[in-house]
Amino acid sequence: MEFTLFGCKNTTLHISRIFEKEGCKINLVTINPKKGYEQSVAGYTDLQEHKNLYQSIYIANKYSLKDELDYKFFKESNFKIAFAIGWQRLIPERILKCFSCGVYGMHGSSMDLPFGKGRSPLNWSIIEDRKFFYTNLFKYQAGIDNGPVVGKECFSINNFDTSETLHYKNLLAFINIVKKNWDNIEQQNIKVKKQKDTKGSFYPKRTADDGIIDWNDSIYNIERLIRAVTKPFYGAFSYIKEIKVKIYIANIFYTDLESHSFINAKNGEICDVFPNDKFLVKCQGGVLIVHDYETISDMRNIIKKGKNMDSPEKDIKRFKLNKYGNYDI
The missing domain is CATH 3.10.25.10 (Formyl transferase, C-terminal domain)
Structure with a gap:
């Protein structure tokens, strides 16, 4: 299977190692260390140092992907499907449209979507003393965390969990969901389910x-x-x-x-x-x-x-x- 991967964090590296061993061909989209520092990316990892994991590496001109050169790259690349893991920015709609089978990422909350959209839901869940977290693999759309869902998993939050361990649990949930839907993904026949038709709620940004x-x-x-x-x-x-x-x-x-x-x-x-x-x-x-x-x-x-x-x-x-x-x- 070949796919594009948006990411610039240690979680991106872990995903890359797992799927490279599965024989996947990965086209990486990432940012350089200077932008990682400027954008205060927690857990930033320079993935160019692991080029053996990737079929190709594209260094974005802007983390927001709103640069015309970034759009030109995707428009001309003929990519089919992408995943975003360790990419903490919305992907512009015109770039989403460059992927014939869509772009997919993770989001969740302790109440499950459509509640708890927005920023830092894992961090907020610890602060709120939540005991469970529902995480979803969903298809990106123009809005915020509002796309249809491919699959979901629930994991516990214990009294010893930190932001780091919850990111690892979320990462493993992503792997499980992808493997459960592996055949449909390979055949580019991904089945999705619309989110509940409810207003939902949003967590604020943390700095x-x-x-x-x-x-x-x-x-x-x-x-x-x-x-x-x-x-x-x-x-x-x-x-x-x-x-x-x-x-x-x-x-x-x-x-x-x-x-x-x-x-x-x-x-x-x-x-x-x-x-x-x-x-x-x-x-x-x-x-x-x-x-x-x-x-x-x-x-x-x-x-x-x-x-x-x-x-x-x-x-x-x-x-x-x-x-x-x-x-x-």
Whole structure:
């Protein structure tokens, strides 16, 4: 089978390795490292370093694919079918029309389509403490995540999942759906099912700045935020005297339902620092242990018992909630 693959992330590389072993001929569409950096692509991977996996590689002039040279390339290429994995931009309608059998990608949410369209549904699902995620392989159309569905799978979200592990689960679901529909895909006879005729809802865009920690928030919300924006994203963060501290891994150490020696500490206060540089910080409702973090300075001079982590109120974005208390509007 031959297909085009839009992507520029480590998930794209994993998909490429699997289908190359299946004997597929892959025509890659990607972006160069400069554009990956400029566009803040989380998990960007320079796939040109893995050219042995591909029949051809096209480096897009714009990540949006709105450049005339990009359109000219697709118009003249006579491609039939494409998948988008690790490509976080809408594909213009005129380019979709260049594929005789269509372009297909993944999207889902904890409520299933048409609810939870839009941006970062995996990250939002952790933040909202969702327990399951329904992911769909669907045909791209001109709108946002509104195309007919080829197939879907559901996977669990456990208390240890992060944005990274959910991306891996989503990736494996894609592989399973494609393999279940392999014969129809090869014969270019893909069967699709229209989404429910309901208005649906959309998650808002998240940026790196939205990872700022509100130490007055519930310890449970803080712990989920850290898991939701950890690597390959940009990490949750706060400040100690204007020095930024990025936090990638943290767990609940104590809750205030139990007796512990830091129950009267201020929210954001560093309660203790261990010899391996892991530290405890007080939150509303308990104490977090921070396992993995980074600063631009020597951490031993910054992370000290009794110091306070602070996040200016003016920098904390309050996303609008729907009537159910969730973020898809």
